Amino acid sequence: MSFIELKNATKIFHAGDEEYAALKGVSLGINSGEFVAIMGPSGSGKSTLLSLIGGLSKAFSGVVSIDGIDLGVLGPNKLSDFRREYLGFVFQSFYLVPYLTALENVMLPLAIQPGLNGTARGMALESLSRVGMEPKSGRLPSQLSGGEQERVAIARAIVNKPPLILADEPTGNLD
Amino acid sequence: MKLITISLNNLLRKKGRTFFLVAGLAIGIGAAVAMTSVGDAMNREVMHALDEFGANILVLPASDGLPLSYGGLTVSAVNTGGRELTTHDVDRIRTIKNSQNISTLAPKLLVQAEVRGTKVLIAGVDFKAEQRLKKWWRVTAGTNPQDHGEALIGKDAALRLQLAPGGRIALGQGDLRVAGVLGNTGSQDDGLIFADIQWVQRHFHKGNAVSLIELSALCSGCPIEDMVAQISSALPGARAVAVKETVELKMQAMHYFHKFSLGISTLLLIVAGMIIFFAMTASVKERVQEIGLFRAIGFRTGHIIQVLLTEAFIVSLLAGIAGYVLGVISPLFVAPYLMSAYNLTFEFDPALAARALASSVLVGLLASVYPAVRAGRLDPVEALKTL
Numbered sequence: 319m320s321f322i323e324l325k326n327a328t329k330i331f332h333a334g335d336e337e338y339a340a341l342k343g344v345s346l347g348i349n350s351g352e353f354v355a356i357m358g359p360s361g362s363g364k365s366t367l368l369s370l371i372g373g374l375s376k377a378f379s380g381v382v383s384i385d386g387i388d389l390g391v392l393g394p395n396k397l398s399d400f401r402r403e404y405l406g407f408v409f410q411s412f413y414l415v416p417y418l419t420a421l422e423n424v425m426l427p428l429a430i431q432p433g434l435n436g437t438a439r440g441m442a443l444e445s446l447s448r449v450g451m452e453p454k455s456g457r458l459p460s461q462l463s464g465g466e467q468e469r470v471a472i473a474r475a476i477v478n479k480p481p482l483i484l485a486d487e488p489t490g491n492l493d
Numbered sequence: 494m495k496l497i498t499i500s501l502n503n504l505l506r507k508k509g510r511t512f513f514l515v516a517g518l519a520i521g522i523g524a525a526v527a528m529t530s531v532g533d534a535m536n537r538e539v540m541h542a543l544d545e546f547g548a549n550i551l552v553l554p555a556s557d558g559l560p561l562s563y564g565g566l567t568v569s570a571v572n573t574g575g576r577e578l579t580t581h582d583v584d585r586i587r588t589i590k591n592s593q594n595i596s597t598l599a600p601k602l603l604v605q606a607e608v609r610g611t612k613v614l615i616a617g618v619d620f621k622a623e624q625r626l627k628k629w630w631r632v633t634a635g636t637n638p639q640d641h642g643e644a645l646i647g648k649d650a651a652l653r654l655q656l657a658p659g660g661r662i663a664l665g666q667g668d669l670r671v672a673g674v675l676g677n678t679g680s681q682d683d684g685l686i687f688a689d690i691q692w693v694q695r696h697f698h699k700g701n702a703v704s705l706i707e708l709s710a711l712c713s714g715c716p717i718e719d720m721v722a723q724i725s726s727a728l729p730g731a732r733a734v735a736v737k738e739t740v741e742l743k744m745q746a747m748h749y750f751h752k753f754s755l756g757i758s759t760l761l762l763i764v765a766g767m768i769i770f771f772a773m774t775a776s777v778k779e780r781v782q783e784i785g786l787f788r789a790i791g792f793r794t795g796h797i798i799q800v801l802l803t804e805a806f807i808v809s810l811l812a813g814i815a816g817y818v819l820g821v822i823s824p825l826f827v828a829p830y831l832m833s834a835y836n837l838t839f840e841f842d843p844a845l846a847a848r849a850l851a852s853s854v855l856v857g858l859l860a861s862v863y864p865a866v867r868a869g870r871l872d873p874v875e876a877l878k879t880l
């Protein structure tokens with residue numbers, strides 16, 4: 319069984335009386351440790367696929383399972399728990415919290431992790447160091463360039479060493 | 494990093510919005526505190542005034558004699574040969590445990606006499622005490638008695654007996670000079686002749702007898718029944734009764750004041766709560782993407798609610814403190830201008846401070862529950878709108 323498994327996954331969006339299938343009957347398997355890039359024209363369903371795998375999108379048909387966990391049967395809070403334990407997300411628009419510093423943004427996923435015993439700050443600094451942003455850890459997002467914000471968003475995604483990282487156009491602003 | 498850091502940082506980043514939110518709730522709390530402070534101060538002032546306005550305890554001789562009425566009140570053993578009170582009893586009343594609650598002691602000696610062929614009731618009184626007790630007395634002709642040998646005549650008695658200031662009345666073994674005539678009181682006082690009690694005792698050979706003692710007790714801080722019991726205990730041969738109508742009237746007045754200030758305060762708190770509700774709802778709308786991000790990285794519904802309610806708690810706490818200070822200080826400046834007719838005094842009330850703080854926090858949290866729960870249930874995809 320693959321780490322990520324989709325079987326006949328279909329996601330339909332409704333716009334007024336019209337409906338369109340962003341994904342239709344998609345089946346794939348991705349094993350642990352694999353690095354997969356999904357490419358396609360805009361509107362082809364790449365982001366929708368990421369949202370299904372990331373447990374962000376509900377109301378789909380088919381099966382989406384991660385590490386044997388069927389996401390289709392999980393309630394909202396269980397999906398949150400799943401995302402906390404399994405996922406690191408890099409969004410296309412970064413979504414850094416504007417009133418938190420770079421360090422605090424990276425520490426955000428750790429704020430709800432039990433049992434860290436004061437190690438969260440060290441973990442966040444290490445993560446920022448890996449993307450070369452430790453010197454600017456005290457800055458607010460508004461004080462960073464687009465590329466620097468992207469790097470902070472990547473640091474946030476990897477801070478709790480998740481088994482699965484999903485990145486939506488992660489290199490758009492990088493050098 | 495803790496969730497409270499998110500709440501604090503959001504409030505600190507948007508200082509202007511936080512200030513207006515705190516100010517809005519603080520004004521509501523402050524107004525409610527001011528209403529309560531002024532209401533309490535007015536209550537104390539009015540109660541004090543009412544406590545001195547007329548008798549609320551009567552001390553009568555214990556007697557099986559036929560009752561005679563005095564001002565609509567039952568008076569036993571007037572001139573019927575029963576045991577009378579004495580001036581020593583007046584002194585004994587001053588020794589009871591709650592003597593500090595006694596505002597006025599007004600002994601009376603009531604005797605029947607005949608003036609110009611007409612039977613009249615003569616009331617021997619301590620004029621100072623009597624006028625303190627009966628603040629509604631107005632001398633409309635002549636002056637207040639200045640001398641033991643002078644009298645005040647009720648309006649009806651003056652008309653009936655054709656007495657005017659300067660006139661003389663032969664009573665008992667002496668005569669009295671009419672010092673003044675009382676204005677209409679609408680009570681039995683209109684038909685009485687009031688003279689100095691010692692003069693009446695001497696000229697009617699009553700020794701130190703007293704028919705009844707009217708007492709004005711400050712009953713705000715002491716149940717009237719306690720004082721009645723203490724007086725009864727100090728004067729075994731007497732009967733002390735609370736004038737229920739007076740007591741009930743005072744309690745009613747106090748009750749109305751209290752209800753009024755409570756009603757207005759509640760209204761103000763509701764308005765303040767609505768301000769918080771709309772502000773929090775607007776804040777949630779503004780932070781939809783941020784909340785979507787929190788959900789996307791694993792925040793549960795409860796975490797989101799905790800962040801938002803923590804913000805509401807901090808704002809409410811600050812507003813409660815600021816509102817209490819505002820509510821306590823503002824009457825000190827406003828009252829002298831708007832309520833100069835009242836001699837209001839304000840006291841620090843720790844219970845009011847605690848209530849103000851608790852009300853502020855309760856209102857703030859209650860008003861924020863709905864927006865917080867809605868935020869917690871946001872669909873992360875809808876919120877982020879890129880996936």
